Amino acid sequence: MGIITLTTDLGSKDHYVASVKGRIYSLESDVKIVDITNEIPPFDINQACFTLENAFPHFPEGSVHIIGVHPSAYDNVRHLACLYKGHYFIGADNGIFSLLFRDKPDKIHQIESNTDSGEPNFEIRDIFSVAAVHLASAGNIEDLGERGLILTERARLNPIVNSDVIKGHVIYIDSYENAITNITREMFEATVGQRDFEIFANPTCSFRTVQRQYNEVPVGEKVALFGTNGKLEIGINQFNHEHHGGASSLLGIKIKDVVRIEIT
Known part of the structure; x- marks a missing residue:
């Protein structure tokens, strides 16, 4: 029996996630369910994309991912x-697929629902779960509905690169x-080479060195490095959230903030 993962904005306080899992288990008790996260900010498909694209490659092929x-x-x-x-990926065509997939999917099929009763649907439980169990049980994707060709497009926030400046964003x-930014190690190395540089996270936070690990700076010090996903990130070594805070709160860095690398 296959694996079904959940990436949702349902949170952990309410009954929603439990009802989704209960529906899945009622259809197939031997399936394995993995929570990638249920703490995506409400309706934020960009955050869902980042989380899922960094998680799904580590699952075995044939896994089914509910978005x-x-x-x-x-x-x-x-x-x-x-x-x-x-x-396999199951979700709404609200732009998430165009953000998640770097290439055209091998197959796209519209899920034909049998829940048109006039009552409000809990789509993740009533539609996505049923389709996911079908696929996790080695069912054919073609059985879910007619073939689709075009995904709804959503613009991805990409860095701007020229010979002496890289301009990215916190994503x-x-x-x-x-x-964590959208500036990759490959982009940095190809543009900077052996030249000097300075990274500006904001007017009061800059770096002239990229470290390999957090512990290469003293505890409590700010650091810039490339994380395990190959993207430039700015953090604080062994931050203390309760007493001091991390890079976001202490350095005033927010999602969509510009991070600029000037090369000399």
Whole structure:
């Protein structure tokens, strides 16, 4: 039996996640359910994309990933199942797929629902879960509905690069309050080379060195480094959230803030 993952904005306080899992187990008790996260900020498909794109490659091929963020099918938003790099993805065609997939998916199928009773739907439980169990049980994606060809496009925030400046943005703040940018190691090395540089996170926070690990600076000091996902991040070594705070709060860095690298 296969693996079904959950990436949702349902939170952990209410009954919503439990009802989704209960529905899945009622359909197939042997399936394995993994919570990637249920703490995506409400309706934030950019944060859902970042989290899922950094998690799904570590799962075995054939895994089924439910994306339960802004899933409503009202306003003609389709529900889709996609096959991409050997993984299945189920969610609303609200732009999340165009952000998540760097290439065209191998297959796209619209999920035909049998829940048109006139009652409000809990799409993640009533539609996505049923489709996910079908796929996790080795069912064919073609059985879910007619083939689709085009995904709803959502613009990705990409860095701007020229010979002496890289301009990126903070795209994620993690649980340690590290500010993760969309500037990649490959981009940095190809542009900077052996030249000197200075990284500006804001007018009062800059770096002239990129470290390899957090512990290369003293405890409590700010640091810039490339994280395990290959993206430039700004943090504080062994931050103390209760008493002092991390990079986001102490340095005043927020999602969508500009991070600029000047090269000399």
